[in-house]
Amino acid sequence: MGQRELPQWLTQSAPYDPPTDRDGYLRRNVLRLAQTLEVFRAETPAASSAVDRLLARVPAPLRLLGVVLLVALVAAARNMALVWLVLAVALCLLALRPPQTIRAVLVPALAVALLSALVNLPAALFLGQTEAPLRVATKAFVTLLLVCGLSRSVAAEELLGGFAALGLPPTFTLTLDLAVRDLALLGAEATTLSEALELRSVGHNHSKTASAAGVLGMVFLRAQRHATAQAEAMVLRGYPGASGSRRVRPSVAMLLYLLFLALAVGAFVYLEAAL
Amino acid sequence: MHIPDNYLSPSTDAVLGVAMVPIWGYCAKKVHDKLDAKQVSFLGMAAAFSFLLMMFNVPLPGGTTGHAVGGTLIALLLGPEAACLAVSVALAIQAVIFGDGGILALGANCFNMAFVLPFVGMLVYRAIAGTEPNATRRRVAMFIGAYVGLAVAALVAAIEFGIQPLLFTDAAGQALYCPYPLSVSIPAMLIPHLLVAGVVEGVATVAIYEFVANAAPEYVVATPEGRGNGGGGLAWVAGLVAVLAVATPLGLIAQGTAWGEWGADEIAETGAGFVPAGMANGFEWSAVMPDYSFGGLPDAVAYILSAVVGIACLVIIFKLLSLAAKPSAPAAAAA
Numbered sequence: 001m002g003q004r005e006l007p008q009w010l011t012q013s014a015p016y017d018p019p020t021d022r023d024g025y026l027r028r029n030v031l032r033l034a035q036t037l038e039v040f041r042a043e044t045p046a047a048s049s050a051v052d053r054l055l056a057r058v059p060a061p062l063r064l065l066g067v068v069l070l071v072a073l074v075a076a077a078r079n080m081a082l083v084w085l086v087l088a089v090a091l092c093l094l095a096l097r098p099p100q101t102i103r104a105v106l107v108p109a110l111a112v113a114l115l116s117a118l119v120n121l122p123a124a125l126f127l128g129q130t131e132a133p134l135r136v137a138t139k140a141f142v143t144l145l146l147v148c149g150l151s152r153s154v155a156a157e158e159l160l161g162g163f164a165a166l167g168l169p170p171t172f173t174l175t176l177d178l179a180v181r182d183l184a185l186l187g188a189e190a191t192t193l194s195e196a197l198e199l200r201s202v203g204h205n206h207s208k209t210a211s212a213a214g215v216l217g218m219v220f221l222r223a224q225r226h227a228t229a230q231a232e233a234m235v236l237r238g239y240p241g242a243s244g245s246r247r248v249r250p251s252v253a254m255l256l257y258l259l260f261l262a263l264a265v266g267a268f269v270y271l272e273a274a275l
Numbered sequence: 276m277h278i279p280d281n282y283l284s285p286s287t288d289a290v291l292g293v294a295m296v297p298i299w300g301y302c303a304k305k306v307h308d309k310l311d312a313k314q315v316s317f318l319g320m321a322a323a324f325s326f327l328l329m330m331f332n333v334p335l336p337g338g339t340t341g342h343a344v345g346g347t348l349i350a351l352l353l354g355p356e357a358a359c360l361a362v363s364v365a366l367a368i369q370a371v372i373f374g375d376g377g378i379l380a381l382g383a384n385c386f387n388m389a390f391v392l393p394f395v396g397m398l399v400y401r402a403i404a405g406t407e408p409n410a411t412r413r414r415v416a417m418f419i420g421a422y423v424g425l426a427v428a429a430l431v432a433a434i435e436f437g438i439q440p441l442l443f444t445d446a447a448g449q450a451l452y453c454p455y456p457l458s459v460s461i462p463a464m465l466i467p468h469l470l471v472a473g474v475v476e477g478v479a480t481v482a483i484y485e486f487v488a489n490a491a492p493e494y495v496v497a498t499p500e501g502r503g504n505g506g507g508g509l510a511w512v513a514g515l516v517a518v519l520a521v522a523t524p525l526g527l528i529a530q531g532t533a534w535g536e537w538g539a540d541e542i543a544e545t546g547a548g549f550v551p552a553g554m555a556n557g558f559e560w561s562a563v564m565p566d567y568s569f570g571g572l573p574d575a576v577a578y579i580l581s582a583v584v585g586i587a588c589l590v591i592i593f594k595l596l597s598l599a600a601k602p603s604a605p606a607a608a609a610a
Contacts, residue, residue, distance in 0.1 A: 091587035
């Protein structure tokens with residue numbers, strides 16, 4: 001085949017240098033918000049460590065209740081020894097997890113602890129309560145370690161799936177379940193929209209708020225479409241929204257978890273009495 | 276051997292702290308070049324051995340106490356540079372969380388126990404073991420390397436103590452910081468370490484090295500004869516760390532304070548006859564868990580909990596550092 005020559009107009013260079021524009025607003029607000037919604041995805045996190053595989057044998061609602069109980073004990077404790085006890089256990093569990101999970105749990109926990117210490121700093125500086133920032137920061141740190149540890153190892157779907165076993169009304173469980181599923185879907189769609197907008201934006205955009213409103217408006221419309229489709233699907237299948245409760249079978253891991261919770265309550269009572 | 280704050284003058288602390296900066300930089304570069312992510316992660320476990328060995332106090336002649344450090348052990352497993360970083364992090368945790376060793380004196384403590392000890396220990400080991408040692412010669416070299424490493428570190432600490440009254444005195448000629456001269460500090464530090472602590476260091480080094488080399492040989496990278504695959508893996512090593520952590524209350528049996536680690540209120544009764552001004556009015560650090568104790572908990576329980584917190588912190592820190600290391604062989608192959 002002979003080589004064709006390029007047309008004249010194609011050989012001429014047409015320099016185009018679009019004016020630079022900062023997309024920090026889009027990145028920090030819309031895209032970040034959309035990515036946060038994606039956290040609610042229903043996938044079960046991979047049990048990549050031995051401790052997660054062991055904890056996976058404990059029913060998710062029990063783990064949720066356990067964390068709530070521990071957080072309450074830590075918050076109510078006047079004797080800091082209990083806080084150090086729970087911290088030791090939380091650090092041990094964290095140390096057994098992969099480095100990526102450790103970073104994901106530790107960063108928010110340290111950030112909140114630092115913020116708590118800063119908020120309480122005036123009490124130390126002006127009122128002489130030097131222990132207050134340390135106490136509050138430590139309690140915040142332990143609480144975040146427990147909560148972030150749970151959220152990184154249990155899917156939102158699993159947590160909600162077991163609510164029926166705790167005697168919560170089916171409507172409440174269904175509403176939460178649908179909300180979580182739709183949040184995950186909408187988060188993914190909002191991320192796609194924002195990324196597309198970012199990639200196709202050329203030149204200087206003077207109306208960033210309008211662009212962001214466009215993305216959020218589209219997400220709102222899609223949310224409505226999802227809700228309508230969900231309602232129609234339920235009508236078609238004759239599904240009233242009530243789900244049967246899941247039967248929880250006792251296991252060794254579950255009994256050990258209950259024993260640990262009982263020990264934590266016992267330690268709380270003993271240490272508070274010793275104060 | 277943990278020098279508390281105010282035993283050394285701030286200028287001595289500063290000199291030794293500044294001296295450690297290029298050493299840490301050199302060691303970090305070497306570790307980054309030599310070790311992969313899995314090995315850096317394992318460094319946390321090795322640092323845990325050092326942390327635990329330092330909690331096992333043994334009674335020493337003269338009514339004081341001492342302990343092994345485990346610096347040569349880590350050097351034999353992962354190299355002296357890795358040992359320097361591991362022991363430095365362990366010392367920092369001990370100082371900040373448990374008040375064991377001074378905050379201002381952290382540079383001095385790292386110089387003695389994280390730099391001098393593992394590098395001297397490894398040097399002596401290499402000199403004795405030669406290029407192709409048999410099992411017996413290797414064990415003897417390890418023991419002597421660990422023993423000499425600890426003794427030299429104690430000697431350096433004794434010199435740091437002993438030069439204080441020569442360099443820093445008030446108008447009346449009284450020492451401002453550590454009141455004991457070289458003629459007292461060197462025998463006081465060296466004799467107990469030569470007689471007891473050095474032997475403990477040597478035995479612990481050989482025993483733990485052999486255990487790790489059998490259980491997880493893939494993590495023994497500094498000594499060519501230890502390399503290999505097989506064994507029970509990391510779980511066995513973690514099991515040994517757990518057993519040692521549970522056994523740490525044995526370190527409470529040794530009564531008394533280590534030489535050179537008395538509080539400002541105790542030093543007058545040790546024969547000095549006065550409290551040096553620099554110690555009476557010096558820097559004070561309120562540790563979160565002072566002396567490995569928790570308010571309201573029995574000593575033994577608090578000691579075990581301290582060990583657990585220390586180990587967990589070390590493992591977490593080195594796992595986070597492993598994110599910056601080069602990928603380990605299987606991960607690199609998969610990529």
